[in-house]
Amino acid sequence: MNYLEIALMILQFAALILISPLITGIIRKIKARMQNKVGASIFQPYRDLHKLLKKESVVSENASFFFRLVPYISMTAMILLAAMTPFVYGGVIAPYSDVIAMVYIFTMFRFAMIVGGLEGGSAFGGMGSSREVMMSVLIEPALLISIMTLSAMTGVGFNITDISGSINAAGAAAISPALLLAGAAFVITMVAENTRVPFDNPDTHLELTMVHEGMLIEYSGRGLAMMETASMLRLTIFMTLLGTVFFPWGTAMTLSIADLALSVAVIIVKLLVIAFGIALLESIIAKMRVFRMPNMLTASFALSLMAMISLYVL
Amino acid sequence: MDIFNLTLQNEALTVIFFAAVFIPALAGTILSLMFRYNKVANLIAGLCITSCAVGIAAYPLRALGVPLSYTFPLSSAVGDYALAIDQISSVMISLSSVIFMLIVVHVVKSSSDSGCRYSGLLNVLFIASFLCMAADSVLVLLISWEMITLSTFLLAKKGNNDRARWMFFVIAHIGGLMLMCAYGYLAWVAGTQTLSDWNGLGAIVGSTTSMILVLMIVMGFGTKLGLLPFHAWMPGLYGTAPTHTAALLSTVCSNVAVLTIFKSIYSYIGVTESMSVIAFAIIGLAAATALWGAMESLVQKEPKKILAYSSVENMALVILCLALGMIYINESPVFAKLILIAGLLHTLNHSVFKSLMLMTIDTVEDCTGEKNIGRMGGLAKTLPLLAVVSIIGVFSMAAIPPTNGFVSEWLMIQSIMGVNLQSKGMSLLIPLVLAAVGICGMMMAASYARLYGFIFLGRPRSDGMREPRPMKNGTLLPMAVLAILCVGMGFFATVIMDVLTTGVVSVTGIAPSPSYRSVMSEEMLPLILGVLIVITSVAVLLVVRPGKEREVRTWGCGEDLGKEMQYSSIGFSQPLVRVFHPFYGDTTVVRETKEGSKKTVHTEFTEPFVRYLYMPLGNAITAISEKISKTQTNRIQTYFGYVLITLIAVLLAVRIL
Amino acid sequence: MESILTSNLIDIFAVCMLLASVLAMATTRMHPLIRLFLIQSIFQAAFEFTVAYSQDEPHIYIMAVMTFVIKVLVIPKMLYYIMDRIKVTDKLVLSVGVPGSMLLSAALIMLSYFVSEPLVATLATAERNTLVLSFSIMLISISMMATRRKAVSEVVGLLMAENGLFLGAIALSNGMPFIVELGAFFDVLMAVIIVGIFAFRINKSFDSVDDTLLRRMREE
Amino acid sequence: MIVTLMILMPAVVGILCLLxxxxxxxxRTAVTGSLISTAVAVYCCIPPLxxxxxxxxxxxxDELSAxxxxxxxxxxxxxxxxxxxxLLVEREEHRLSSKELRSFYFTLLLFIAAMLLTFAVKSAALTWIGIGITTLISAxxxxxxxxxxATEAAxxxxxxxxxxxxxxxxxxxxLYTASSGVIPGDASLEWPSLVANAANLNPVFMxxxxxFFIIGLGTKAGLAPMHYWLPDAHSQAPSPVSGLMSGVLLNCAMYGIMRFYIISEVVNPGFAKTLLLVFGLLSILVATAFILVSKDIKRMLAYSSVENMGLISIALGIGTPLALFGALFLVLAHSISKPLMFFCSGNMTQAYGTRAMSEIRGVTGKMRFTGLSTxxxxxxxxxxxxxxxxxxxLILLFAAINSGMYVLAGVLIILLAIIFAGLTRSIFPMLSGNTNKKVSERRSVTRKISILALVIGALFVGLFMPASVENVLLDMVTILSGGLP
Incomplete structure (x- = not known):
């Protein structure tokens, strides 16, 4: 591990964290454009976060010590995940970026938010958490199985960097029904996990629609800023995972300048394409009724299960 | 070591060890029979703690090479009383003694129900579970297993919960009878009564019989672990019994059961190629039980019942690992070793976090007097220390990374995924098992979030919650130790895994050469992950230091939040109930309130197994016995008639046959 | 002094005893029942006397005398005494009815023939049918106990079963060792005395000997 | 000579009580008299053991009768x-006059003498007479x-x-006709001589x-279709008598069946075994049904005696040495546990004045000693x-499985589990809960001693089996499987 590699890793890790608000801004911008509105500038999320950081946080009297801890837990979880995901070259803590640990860190973040939601003692938090519980019971297994399919397909064990590396090396041969099915399941999980449109409307605070917002309702000031960054970071991580693990072709395998440049370009294109896809999805489909969601989620669960079964049976 | 004469030393050490374990506990039992007032109760509990403390020394002594095997001079009708602690049981004994000791300390400190009788029975339970884990003769195993059932039955007495206790006693006894048959047959096949000479009896007996034996042993112990058809007594008993009994039952007794199942399947019977059919059956049953436990725990109204179903789910996962091991042992022994370690590690972790959570629930009940979770809430503000301890417990139960719950779940998924089984049919099994583990994991996390959220967070829903009595000093000590143990076992999991490997290797006989580490993704991961989490959280804390705070009443959209504005515990799990509706036996009940004017609508959740399996069975038996008892017409003539008819029937039978 | 005469006599007496017990099944009143028991005992004494005479066994003579004294003179007297003291109604309630009882006894006789088939094959011709007769007397008397409602009728049934039993014992092997028969006799005597005592008690507490009242011990 | 003394001693004490x-x-005379007679009996039994x-x-x-x-x-x-x-309590509550008290002790001690006689006699007929006498006296x-x-039950x-x-x-x-040809004279009905040349007895007669023997004595031992007198007799008799009857009287009949079992197994092997198996299973089935239904504690205990006799006859029916060991162990276990439970229920019924289990509540609360012993x-x-x-x-199940009778073991498990459920469902609620009746423990040393002795005896037999006792049981197993000691 020479110094260049370490420097590159830290740079890539910092870049991932910094660009996450930008990507959310871009998605909002594209969505606004599609609904032929001008929409805020793509740097608006940075300004929001900056504003929130300076504001004083108003906390409800019922909130306990855990209420103040939740933002920190979620930030830690997401930063750890950012360190693990292969972005341009490979995860910062490459040898330790175990796939199962990543899934459980996602659960850690979700668990902290669910419990945080119940803090305020108001109906919104309770409703948000209970709906999040329903969704997560169906999302988490789909996420676990889809990533596990990849590790079983490549057979290189559970390190995310090795997996993406081996799919990348296999090139076109890697495209198998298992990979496609797992990818589809992962896309649905991504949309559901980050509470994008078909499952929850991220832009409004309308009680009927909110799942993710419901849990954040009690937070303000620094707490809210951290929670917002954490969820933006989560979206970016999901997108990078989709980009560099499910369709990794183009990410740098070696440390040569040419490869790195190519992989930076490729990753930017991928992120933009995915952002465009999400924005397109959000402006075409309306939000589903809460109790129609399970059908969609079980569909994603079934997809991931079929992916794994096809891996073994075919 | 060889500076002093080892053999003499070992013999003396073994005798001293066993004497030090049994004598204080026996003294405690005898004292409890004689005295009734409380001062003696603390003495008896103290005696129990001393014998637990000595019990902890089992593993270090065994590691030092002291062969802890001893035969009592007095023999019984079916064979002599022999004890032998091998490698794996020494680990189990040490940890169970630690847990037992902490629970007894909590009993003394909380003194919620610690009369002489209660602490005397605690001594009896400790002796019985120690004997069961260290049993070397069939009789000791069976008698101590039934003694555990008996002492738990007597310990569970509180108010008049006779119905729940009786159901537990009968189901456990049915399990006991099944074990009697299985081990009786094995004793006959093996020819000897001492368990340590039994290995590979499956080969002698042939595959179908060994499969039946494995099923009987798993179901026999399953009655106490809560496998599917036998789990219906658990919510009833956990709900009504003193919490410490529930804690002991779900930790110490489950450890004993898992240890004995493990030893019976892998060393007494020995796993052969052709036993995969029974392994499939047990896997199916364990997965179904885990899903069932997870689903039911989401809708329970009492915290103790939630934890009862969580024990069902956790123990089902352990049985799942043991059954998977049966399949892997022929395909790829290294992964078999990994999954067995995962199973045993999960049992240890489970006993740590389950006893922690049950202790917190007992303290909650003690301080607030509330039993129903629907009337709890807002305790974190008034009892912050309790909330801290229990959030650690909840984190480790929900398998959140830094804690021990995560490690065993992580190991389990790795070992399920890692192996690539040759035969197609078997490999189809892996995705289904993984799906089951995934769903259970998340559902249990949801139910633990509900448990913690509706006890400690939000606004107090009853006046018992508004001003709870202060915690008795010292009750926090055992809980704090367990919390540290939870996180500690999370960080230093690899140490425990190595200890378990030697035990697993000695029992299953798999070659120790390719160590389980070679197959694992990254053996130091638990420690590194824990350290990373600490570093990142400290970094985030430094970067975003907590700013000014202003406490304000929760925003209630204009008017102040009424009592009902807060989410109810059943409401919380209502979406999931709608998703998995066919599995729940929920009925909506409309009840008149006292004033008669207002009607309240409740959803009652009855355990479907009780309604569709236990009740009809019970009614059928009573109906048949009703019919048979009609034969007693009380007229002497009919009795002469019966004698005559029997005489004629037998004579005819003799003549014809 | 074995001769055709004695073996014929033996068969005749045995058949008469069976006849007595079949008739007992047919009576519907108490006094004739006891009188039939008396007749049966007489035949039994005669039977024993002829066997003793033919086998020259001294102890069977004593047996015959004792049977005559106890079963013909003492026990009926006692039964009558009991009947008068407790002023029981003479009517005997049959739960099966006379035709039913007759059919029942016929069936029992056939059954005992069928059942003792292997046994009879091994015996000398003489004792063959006495064994079967004793068998059927026992079965008939037990069924009599099972179908009659009166306490005293049960006692008579029991005594008839004893007669059948002794008939079989003596026919098969010239009676059991003497002390055994003596013991059996005393046992029978004791049984009748105690039953008498309890009959008084039943009468005192139920003021009737009708067994239908003995039904309070139901299992709820 | 010592045997006659042993048998006459209780009778003599009985007569003394009439003074x-x-x-x-x-x-005082009754208690000391029974102590002396037990000492004599023990002294007389040590050498045969x-x-x-x-x-x-x-x-x-021999060992079996000893x-x-x-x-x-x-x-x-x-x-x-x-x-x-x-009986002191019974007299205080005017249920018994002092004259009846005196006659009670006379009949009780005579009853004990009769039972001792049954076990000690040599000839089968005398055993039969002994059983006859015990029946008449216990009536x-x-x-x-x-x-x-009570009269109806009697x-x-x-x-x-x-x-x-x-x-x-x-x-x-x-039996006599079968053996009269082979064994001359009076010895033809004596157990040892019958066992000696059992081989050449006439099989059809046997x-x-x-x-007849098994059905006859089965009625006396309380085996299934003929057991209907047992619950009435045991529930109406005073508790010490019902404890004695179910603890020991049923053993007399079982002893007779065992003696006959030895001979019949030599003559036509397997015949008596099947009979005993059938009757045993029937008794357990019937006992299970009645235990679930009965409301009166002493009737339930009587049915559990029927069940235990069924277990013993099944053990005899299996016939392997381990099963015979189990049968003898069950006899010992039953003779200790049943009187213990009858004495405790005696305490409870006297204190609460009723035998219905639903009306007895809160025993441990009010009467600590009886609660613990119950x-x-x-x-x-x-x-x-x-x-x-x-x-x-446990031994019975081991024996059943070892001799390949899996179906029997399965049926036994189910029935034993139901009986366990029935018994615990009725007895344990009596102990917990609380009652408004004025109930108190009798301050009597003799009551406590007898119950305590039984509890300690039960625990000792249950857990330990010293080598000497084991050899005695093994010798008896050899006797039971036909070999002369």
Missing amino acids: PVGTKNMF RGETIDTVIWYV FFLMITAVISMLAVLYSKDY FLVGLYKDEH WKYIMLCSVGITLALFGIAM KFAAV TAGALAVAGAPPFPLFTGE
């Missing part, structure tokens, strides 16, 4: 000890209270048992003898671990 002396020292059988003209005491004699002596001593205070004990229930008891005994007598007649008794009767019945059932 018109104050009740206080009448009790060690192997030297007593074999005189009338008496024949084992039963020992149990009878000890249990009856405890019963007399317990009955001292029990008075059952009918002690002279109310219609009436049923005598009549049914007399029918049983008559059938047994016919069995003995058949089959009929077996049928818990022990209930666990002993239900077959829970530290107590001997659990080990007995």
Whole structure:
């Protein structure tokens, strides 16, 4: 591990964290454009976060010590995940970026938010958490199985960097029904996990629609800023995972300048394409009724299960 | 070591060890029979703690090479009383003694129900579970297993919960009878009564019989672990019994059961190629039980019942690992070793976090007097220390990374995924098992979030919650130790895994050469992950230091939040109930309130197994016995008639046959 | 002094005893029942006397005398005494009815023939049918106990079963060792005395000997 | 000579009790008399237990009879000890006059003498006569209270048992005819000589003898279709008597069946075994049904005696040495646990004045000693671990499985589990809960001693089996499987 590699890793890790608000801004911008509105500038999320950081946080009297801890837990979880995901070259803590640990860190973040939601003692938090519980019971297994399919397909064990590396090396041969099915399941999980449109409307605070917002309702000031960054970071991580693990072709395998440049370009294109896809999805489909969601989620669960079964049976 | 004469030393050490374990506990039992007032109760509990403390020394002594095997001079009708602690049981004994000791300390400190009788029975339970884990003769195993059932039955007495206790006693006894048959047959096949000479009896007996034996042993112990058809007594008993009994039952007794199942399947019977059919059956049953436990725990109204179903789910996962091991042992022994370690590690972790959570629930009940979770809430503000301890417990139960719950779940998924089984049919099994583990994991996390959220967070829903009595000093000590143990076992999991490997290797006989580490993704991961989490959280804390705070009443959209504005515990799990509706036996009940004017609508959740399996069975038996008892017409003539008819029937039978 | 005469006599007496017990099944009143028991005992004494005479066994003579004294003179007297003291109604309630009882006894006789088939094959011709007769007397008397409602009728049934039993014992092997028969006799005597005592008690507490009242011990 | 002394001693003490002396020292004579007679019995049984059988003209005491004699002596001593205070209470509540008290002790001690006689005699007919006498005497004990229930129970008891005994007598007649040709003279009905040349007895007669003998004595032992007198007799008799009857009287009949079993297994092997198996299973099935239904504690205990007799006959029916060991162990276990439970229920019924289990509540609260001993008794009767019945059932299940009778083992498990459920469902609620009745523990040392002795005895037999006792049991197993000691 020479110094260049370490420097590159830290740079890539910092870049991932910094660009996450930008990507959310871009998605909002594209969505606004599609609904032929001008929409805020793509740097608006940075300004929001900056504003929130300076504001004083108003906390409800019922909130306990855990209420103040939740933002920190979620930030830690997401930063750890950012360190693990292969972005341009490979995860910062490459040898330790175990796939199962990543899934459980996602659960850690979700668990902290669910419990945080119940803090305020108001109906919104309770409703948000209970709906999040329903969704997560169906999302988490789909996420676990889809990533596990990849590790079983490549057979290189559970390190995310090795997996993406081996799919990348296999090139076109890697495209198998298992990979496609797992990818589809992962896309649905991504949309559901980050509470994008078909499952929850991220832009409004309308009680009927909110799942993710419901849990954040009690937070303000620094707490809210951290929670917002954490969820933006989560979206970016999901997108990078989709980009560099499910369709990794183009990410740098070696440390040569040419490869790195190519992989930076490729990753930017991928992120933009995915952002465009999400924005397109959000402006075409309306939000589903809460109790129609399970059908969609079980569909994603079934997809991931079929992916794994096809891996073994075919 | 060889500076002093080892053999003499070992013999003396073994005798001293066993004497030090049994004598204080026996003294405690005898004292409890004689005295009734409380001062003696603390003495008896103290005696129990001393014998637990000595019990902890089992593993270090065994590691030092002291062969802890001893035969009592007095023999019984079916064979002599022999004890032998091998490698794996020494680990189990040490940890169970630690847990037992902490629970007894909590009993003394909380003194919620610690009369002489209660602490005397605690001594009896400790002796019985120690004997069961260290049993070397069939009789000791069976008698101590039934003694555990008996002492738990007597310990569970509180108010008049006779119905729940009786159901537990009968189901456990049915399990006991099944074990009697299985081990009786094995004793006959093996020819000897001492368990340590039994290995590979499956080969002698042939595959179908060994499969039946494995099923009987798993179901026999399953009655106490809560496998599917036998789990219906658990919510009833956990709900009504003193919490410490529930804690002991779900930790110490489950450890004993898992240890004995493990030893019976892998060393007494020995796993052969052709036993995969029974392994499939047990896997199916364990997965179904885990899903069932997870689903039911989401809708329970009492915290103790939630934890009862969580024990069902956790123990089902352990049985799942043991059954998977049966399949892997022929395909790829290294992964078999990994999954067995995962199973045993999960049992240890489970006993740590389950006893922690049950202790917190007992303290909650003690301080607030509330039993129903629907009337709890807002305790974190008034009892912050309790909330801290229990959030650690909840984190480790929900398998959140830094804690021990995560490690065993992580190991389990790795070992399920890692192996690539040759035969197609078997490999189809892996995705289904993984799906089951995934769903259970998340559902249990949801139910633990509900448990913690509706006890400690939000606004107090009853006046018992508004001003709870202060915690008795010292009750926090055992809980704090367990919390540290939870996180500690999370960080230093690899140490425990190595200890378990030697035990697993000695029992299953798999070659120790390719160590389980070679197959694992990254053996130091638990420690590194824990350290990373600490570093990142400290970094985030430094970067975003907590700013000014202003406490304000929760925003209630204009008017102040009424009592009902807060989410109810059943409401919380209502979406999931709608998703998995066919599995729940929920009925909506409309009840008149006292004033008669207002009607309240409740959803009652009855355990479907009780309604569709236990009740009809019970009614059928009573109906048949009703019919048979009609034969007693009380007229002497009919009795002469019966004698005559029997005489004629037998004579005819003799003549014809 | 074995001769055709004695073996014929033996068969005749045995058949008469069976006849007595079949008739007992047919009576519907108490006094004739006891009188039939008396007749049966007489035949039994005669039977024993002829066997003793033919086998020259001294102890069977004593047996015959004792049977005559106890079963013909003492026990009926006692039964009558009991009947008068407790002023029981003479009517005997049959739960099966006379035709039913007759059919029942016929069936029992056939059954005992069928059942003792292997046994009879091994015996000398003489004792063959006495064994079967004793068998059927026992079965008939037990069924009599099972179908009659009166306490005293049960006692008579029991005594008839004893007669059948002794008939079989003596026919098969010239009676059991003497002390055994003596013991059996005393046992029978004791049984009748105690039953008498309890009959008084039943009468005192139920003021009737009708067994239908003995039904309070139901299992709820 | 010592045997005659052993048998006459209780009779003599019984007669002494008849003397018109104050009740206080009448009790004293009864208790000391029974203590002495037990001492004599134990002294007389020690040599046969060690192997030297007593074999005189009338008496024949080998290990088997010594084992039963020992149990009878000890249990009856405890019963007399317990009955001292029990009857004092009965007299205080004017249910018994002092004259009846005196006649009670006379009949009780005569009853004990008769039972000792049955076990010690040499000839089969004398055993039969002994059983006959015990029935007649115990009829008075059952009918002690002279109310219609007791009289009815006594009436049923005598009549049914007399029918049983008559059938047994016919069995003995058949036995005599089978053996008269082979063994000359008076020895033809003596157990040792019968066992000696059992091989050349006439098999057809032996089959009929077996049928009549087992049905006859089965009625007396309470095996299934003929057991209907047992619940009435045991529930109406005073508790010490019902404890003694179910603990020891049923053993007399079982002893007779065992003696006959030895011979019949040599002549036509397997015949008696199937009979005993069938009757055993039937008794357990019927007992299970009745235990679930009965509301009266003493009736339920009587049915559990029927169940235990069923277990013993199944053990005999299996016939392997381990099963025979189990049968003898079950006899010992049952003779200790059942009297213990009857004495405890005696305490409870006297204190609460009713036998209905639903009306007795809060025993541990009000009467601590009885509460503790009833818990022990209930666990002993239900077959829970530290107590001997659990080990007995364990051996029986082991034996059933080892001899390949899996179906039998399966049926046994189900029935034993249901019985366990029935017993615990009725007895344990009596202990917990609370009652508004004014109930208090009797301050009586003799009551406590007798119950405590039984509890300690049960625990000792349940957990430990010293080598000496094991050898005795093994010798008996050899006797039972036909070999002469």
